[in-house]
Amino acid sequence: MFKADLRAIRFTLYEHLKVQQLFELDAFSHLAREECDAVIDQCVRFAAEVTGPLSAPGDRAGCRVEDGRVVTPPGFREAWRTLFELGFLSFTMPVKAGGFGGPRAIGVVLSELQSGANTAFNMYPGLTHGAADLLEAFGSPRDHERFLAPMLEGRFAGTMCLTEPHAGSDVGATRTRARHLEGDVYAITGTKCFISSGDHDLTENIVHLVLARIDGAPPGTKGLSLFIVPKVWVEEGGALGGANDVATASIEHKLGIRASATATLTFGDDGRCRGILVGGRPHEGMRQMFRMMNGARIAVGVQGIAVASTAYLNALAYARERLQGSSVRHFKDPNAPRVPIIEHADVRRMLLEMKAKVEGMRTLAVKLALHADLAAALAATDEGRAAYHEGQVDLLTPVVKAYCADQAFRVAELAIQTYGGAGYVEDHPVEQYLRDAKIFSIYEGTNHIQALDLVSRKLSSRGGENLTAFLTEIGEFVARHGARPGLAAEIGALGAAAAALQRASGALLEFFTSGRLDQVTLVATPFLEIMAEVTIAHLLLDAALVAEARRVEAEGDHHQEDADFYRGKVMAAKFYVNFVLPGVHAKLAAIVGGDRSALDIPDAGFSTAR
Numbered sequence: 139m140f141k142a143d144l145r146a147i148r149f150t151l152y153e154h155l156k157v158q159q160l161f162e163l164d165a166f167s168h169l170a171r172e173e174c175d176a177v178i179d180q181c182v183r184f185a186a187e188v189t190g191p192l193s194a195p196g197d198r199a200g201c202r203v204e205d206g207r208v209v210t211p212p213g214f215r216e217a218w219r220t221l222f223e224l225g226f227l228s229f230t231m232p233v234k235a236g237g238f239g240g241p242r243a244i245g246v247v248l249s250e251l252q253s254g255a256n257t258a259f260n261m262y263p264g265l266t267h268g269a270a271d272l273l274e275a276f277g278s279p280r281d282h283e284r285f286l287a288p289m290l291e292g293r294f295a296g297t298m299c300l301t302e303p304h305a306g307s308d309v310g311a312t313r314t315r316a317r318h319l320e321g322d323v324y325a326i327t328g329t330k331c332f333i334s335s336g337d338h339d340l341t342e343n344i345v346h347l348v349l350a351r352i353d354g355a356p357p358g359t360k361g362l363s364l365f366i367v368p369k370v371w372v373e374e375g376g377a378l379g380g381a382n383d384v385a386t387a388s389i390e391h392k393l394g395i396r397a398s399a400t401a402t403l404t405f406g407d408d409g410r411c412r413g414i415l416v417g418g419r420p421h422e423g424m425r426q427m428f429r430m431m432n433g434a435r436i437a438v439g440v441q442g443i444a445v446a447s448t449a450y451l452n453a454l455a456y457a458r459e460r461l462q463g464s465s466v467r468h469f470k471d472p473n474a475p476r477v478p479i480i481e482h483a484d485v486r487r488m489l490l491e492m493k494a495k496v497e498g499m500r501t502l503a504v505k506l507a508l509h510a511d512l513a514a515a516l517a518a519t520d521e522g523r524a525a526y527h528e529g530q531v532d533l534l535t536p537v538v539k540a541y542c543a544d545q546a547f548r549v550a551e552l553a554i555q556t557y558g559g560a561g562y563v564e565d566h567p568v569e570q571y572l573r574d575a576k577i578f579s580i581y582e583g584t585n586h587i588q589a590l591d592l593v594s595r596k597l598s599s600r601g602g603e604n605l606t607a608f609l610t611e612i613g614e615f616v617a618r619h620g621a622r623p624g625l626a627a628e629i630g631a632l633g634a635a636a637a638a639l640q641r642a643s644g645a646l647l648e649f650f651t652s653g654r655l656d657q658v659t660l661v662a663t664p665f666l667e668i669m670a671e672v673t674i675a676h677l678l679l680d681a682a683l684v685a686e687a688r689r690v691e692a693e694g695d696h697h698q699e700d701a702d703f704y705r706g707k708v709m710a711a712k713f714y715v716n717f718v719l720p721g722v723h724a725k726l727a728a729i730v731g732g733d734r735s736a737l738d739i740p741d742a743g744f745s746t747a748r
Contacts, residue, residue: 222292269296336401
């Protein structure tokens with residue numbers, strides 16, 4: 139059952155991160171908080187009343203192939219039409235492209251609400267938004283007219299087609315071919331697998347963005363180009379032509395997100411598949427696709443936050459109602475009344491861990507989106523500040539994707555544990571949340587790929603300025619608030635953890651310079667975890683300072699419910715710092731210790747079993 143905490147969401151947006159600052163900039167001056175709040179409220183109603191009730195039935199029904207086309211679960215087509223009538227997909231698209239021109243910081247919340255209600259359904263518009271954003275950025279005016287406008291209207295859907303059966307994550311091994319026909323049109327042949335939303339019955343057409351190698355192009359990723367390959371050909375004037383020789387070979391039978399069709403697609407089996415070179419620019423496929431890939435990585439992180447949030451809130455509601463056992467204060471009294479399990483200490487520990495992680499991850503995603511908004515808004519007037527914000531987006535993107543993906547599964551597992559045996563059965567929603575969440579750490583680049591991206595590219599980007607700025611912000615925070623009553627110990631612990639992060643980055647540099655690249659790859663994931671936990675701790679403590687000031691005001695005005703809300707923010711920060719953040723130092727010890735046992739063990743040393 140979908141649940142959302144709008145009070146917590148609005149605190150993050152407006153009280154903590156002050157997203158309303160965007161409305162003072164020219165890029166967003168056509169908007170105000172009231173309009174954004176109205177869109178959020180409308181999105182909550184859509185999620186709760188339309189897609190939320192379809193989640194469990196859709197999971198049980200799944201998708202199926204009939205006469206060569208995928209059929210989605212009952213209710214999905216109607217939900218799709220309602221989604222586009224409400225205009226949520228166009229919210230962050232530029233006004234000149236037919237969008238609303240809204241901030242990504244608000245768009246993150248809209249995405250969280252929709253994914254939390256029905257992760258599988260939201261895959262279809264999510265991929266469409268990513269494809270539309272790519273075409274808006276790199277497509278020609280003719281591409282916009284033929285494909286972008288129908289996508290924003292909901293007539294066409296979109297996908298990204300990278301993975302091939304033999305290659306997996308090794309995109310450079312792509313075998314899909316493109317042979318020039320005329321102008322920007324090429325004949326496409328090949329097979330792509332694990333294509334999310336690869337086929338369905340929600341729209342009259344599906345626009346596949348396909349990476350392929352033009353005949354004669356060099357090997358590896360540098361030789362790849364990107365093509366618009368519609369399922370149904372689209373004529374110059376926008377009219378639909380005939381089928382474009384794109385076939386669904388199969389769909390996957392999966393652990394989770396079963397109502398999202400993950401397809402294997404074949405292109406040109408009959409020699410009649412045509413694709414249009416994006417923007418008419420050959421050999422720029424990876425540069426173009428990285429826009430969609432980076433957007434998708436952030437979107438996956440938001441999916442993780444969404445599932446974690448509703449799993450936590452469902453577990454919380456259950457813990458408040460479920461009576462079991464007596465209070466530990468009366469454990470010797472056989473006649474003591476049963477109490478709600480939220481009164482048991484270990485349940486409270488699990489609930490506070492879930493709360494801290496959910497709210498910390500949400501703050502991280504909104505802050506990243508706010509950096510992106512400020513980078514775009516300041517690009518024309520303050521190049522230095524814009525570069526800083528863009529650098530923070532680059533640095534934090536792999537962290538958002540990997541940490542939020544991993545923790546979504548952990549939070550869902552804690553939610554099941556809170557329910558006990560009731561959480562293991564389909565009577566309650568948390569078992570589906572766990573299954574749905576597992577894919578997040580795998581697709582859009584496995585989390586180890588995110589860690590490699592962080593340590594091999596993002597740390598050294600702009601000569602290391604992005605990481606320096608990141609650490610400087612935390613250092614200034616610790617110096618400014620280190621003596622704050624009630625939180626001084628936790629802020630000091632943040633400073634020690636940030637120093638550990640800096641030491642870990644120094645160890646990575648030593649491994650690089652000494653040629654021990656296998657050691658870098660071995661510790662990339664724990665390094666990302668260190669950076670994520672330092673980031674979350676900083677954001678939670680920053681939020682706690684805001685909340686503590688508001689708590690004092692609320693108690694002075696005798697608003698106890700508000701005071702309790704703000705106290706909960708402070709407690710979440712303290713818990714995270716004291717229960718989660720100490721793991722940073724254990725991971726640092728493993729990194730700097732240089733252990734090579736995982737590298738040196740012989741293959742047969744794992745097991746002699748075959």
